[in-house]
Amino acid sequence: VSFSKFMQATRGIATGANKFFMFSESKKQKYGIKSEFLLPCLSKASYAKKNFFTKNIFENLKKGDKPVYLLNATDLSDKNLRAYIELGEKQEIHKLYLTSHRTPWYSLENRPPAPILVPVFNRNNLRFIRNEFMVYSLTAFHCIYVKPSFLSKIDLIMAYLITDVAKEIFEDNRREYGRGLKKFEPN
Numbered sequence: 001v002s003f004s005k006f007m008q009a010t011r012g013i014a015t016g017a018n019k020f021f022m023f024s025e026s027k028k029q030k031y032g033i034k035s036e037f038l039l040p041c042l043s044k045a046s047y048a049k050k051n052f053f054t055k056n057i058f059e060n061l062k063k064g065d066k067p068v069y070l071l072n073a074t075d076l077s078d079k080n081l082r083a084y085i086e087l088g089e090k091q092e093i094h095k096l097y098l099t100s101h102r103t104p105w106y107s108l109e110n111r112p113p114a115p116i117l118v119p120v121f122n123r124n125n126l127r128f129i130r131n132e133f134m135v136y137s138l139t140a141f142h143c144i145y146v147k148p149s150f151l152s153k154i155d156l157i158m159a160y161l162i163t164d165v166a167k168e169i170f171e172d173n174r175r176e177y178g179r180g181l182k183k184f185e186p187n
Contacts, residue, residue, distance in 0.1 A: 006157060008145045009118070012137040013070070013109050016098025018043060020088050021108075022067035022138075031087075032080035038069035040135040045119035048129045048141075051162055053117070055133045070136055073106045111136070114143030115154055116161070126170045128161040 003009070015021040022043050023033060040058060042048055047061055047068070061068045076082045085106055088094060094105035113134040119127055119141055128144070137143060146154050160166055 006147060006150050007116075008147065009142050010111070010145070011120075012117075012139045012141045012143055013041075013111050014098055014139050015070070015108070016096050016102075017088075017093045018067075018138060020091070020093045021071045023069040023071060024065045024067045025062055026065050027067070028069060031084050033071070033084060034078065034080070037072055037074065037078070037081055039072050040068060040133065041070035042117070042135050042137045043067055043070075043140065045121070045140045048117065048119075051128065051158075052130045052132055053135065058133050058135060068135075070108070070138075071106070072108060111143065113137070114141075114145055116144035116146070116158060117141040118144060126167050128158065130155075130158045 022041065023031075023038055027033075028035075028038065042053065047066060048057070050057070058068060071084075073081055073085055076085060088106065093099055099105040113131060113136050115131055115134070117129040117131050117137055119129075120139065129141075131137075146157060150157065
């Protein structure tokens with residue numbers, strides 16, 4: 001049965017400037033950005049080393065001052081948020097390719113958190129990650145959205161995806177780059 005019968009895959013959020021849009025706890029404090037303007041987010045595949053991404057893992061990354069928040073600038077009447085956006089303009093972030101094609105330039109793609117994530121690149125095996133904490137993700141991941149009629153079976157689907165049988169099937173649908181780097185495409 002085709003993957004597309006049960007799920008749809010898309011890439012994670014493309015910011016165009018991850019260093020600007022991603023925040024750690026210390027960066028959040030430095031610029032005075034309120035939590036209401038930050039979304040929990042996975043920016044690197046190395047932050048999700050297991051098949052299940054939980055609140056505890058997120059909290060440990062946060063305590064380790066990793067960039068785990070994605071800027072969601074929705075109300076520029078907030079003076080600290082407005083000042084940060086102005087800083088981005090001074091740094092010419094708004095002139096970068098992706099940001100220059102968005103209105104406003106600091107807005108995010110409309111991509112909800114996916115219940116299952118897949119790192120785009122790997123050197124060993126394809127890895128599916130059950131996003132139990134429902135964080136957003138950047139382009140280091142493909143987002144797997146289970147179709148509404150199968151949402152009640154998401155744990156069963158996840159159990160299948162981490163089997164050796166599923167991994168073998170997916171191995172036939174990848175590209176390989178230098179030194180064994182494997183890339184999986186959403187389609």
